[in-house]
Amino acid sequence: MPRPSHLDFDQVVASGVSRSYGRRRALRHVSLCCRGGEIVGLVGPNGAGKSTLLGVLSTLAEPSFGEVRYGKWTARGAGTRLRAQIGFLSHELQLYPELTARENLAFFAGMYGLDKVDARVEAALETAALSDRADDVVEGFSRGMRQRLALERALLHTPRLVLLDEPFTGLDESAVAALMHRLSLLRTDGRIVLVVTHDLDTVDGLLDRALMLRHGRIRELPATGTLRERYRVEVQEASSKLGGVSA
């Protein structure tokens, strides 16, 4: 298949994705579909494979088995242009602490080959409520400020697929509200948003669907009840099936 000059897609489909690290299997036959205009939550205990799944979906890691399709494209088939449509905020914030907020954003804007860099950077700084600290080095920022900056870095190129790993970490109440509003706007804009989180109460009501990943296997949580209740029921069911293995 020839490589596209401009690439876009309206859904991401993972089919039977497994990923092993040596003898340890982090993901086991994971299949999921995320569509444009929906926010999907990915929950699960520590070590369940959530970050590994984000790594695979972001094209940073290749699945050991199975494949991920971005619309009609695979990561291998689409090449580097696919990465222009992926925004990834990982738990580690992927910022350079010695650079200022403005320099960090400008650097990544350059790496993504964006036009109107100054205007985009200014807008991102304003959205992150960091305009007054734009020329301060990131080293001196609080976790919440870094988190806001990292989120803007991940969204700077208006990606189609937005992958967020624990985006609420370190945010105060107003910043959480601002992020929730931001995610709602991304949904309205037709973006595909996948959020990994432990903040079940925070995202309850925001998510269109919730998936649970446990021991490398994925299941969709039922639609009724609060997210915490649904999560608890699912964990209990899974534990009883496994003969009482704790969550």
Place this chain on the structure above:
Amino acid sequence: MTRFLQVVWLVVRKDLRVESRNKEMLVTTLFFAVSCVMVFAFAFVRGGRAVDGAAAGVLWIAVAFAGTLALGRAFERERYQDALRGLLLAPVDRPAIYLGKLSGLLLLLAVVELVVVLMVALMFQAPLFEHPFRMLALLALGTLGFASVGTLFSAMLVRTRSRAVLLPVLLYPVTIPVLIMGVSGTNVLWQPEPDLAMVQLWTSLLLFFDAVFLTLALWTFEPVMTE
């Protein structure tokens, strides 16, 4: 091609900017290289005369050790806060990232070598200015060969726990030919009556090794960086 070079420049500029703020690599490598030359000067210079051939060896040992120190740090700053993943996610040809990191490292080593070469010339009475361009070619090609392999290994090992131990273990066996050619060429060049044909031979061999190393590194960087 323009985009490729633009990415190389972006990475170099970013690294230089970071280095200008913390001066971490420059200070440590320079301090280490200068100390190295000083210690060897006390050992190999007797009564104002250097042991025959010692100057070339000391120069390249200082370059290799300081280079290893710099290589160890080159991807360390990308590891912090997982910035490397941010780089790898960008829609760019990954060899451009490699070339950017390599170029930044070469600039740093050029500063270190400037000081080290002058120190060696001073302490070992090496005829540095007899054939300055041949000396420059030997140094530049030797450093390029050493750093091109080192940058690839440094990137490969960035996610491993014992990278500080593994880097020299992997690096030196592969780059020994480059160091030997550098020492041999410099040694011939710093003789009272240098055999310029031999110097030319060593320089050509270095050029050949550089071409091989650089090609292999550019070719393997993408698969090496895919998890």
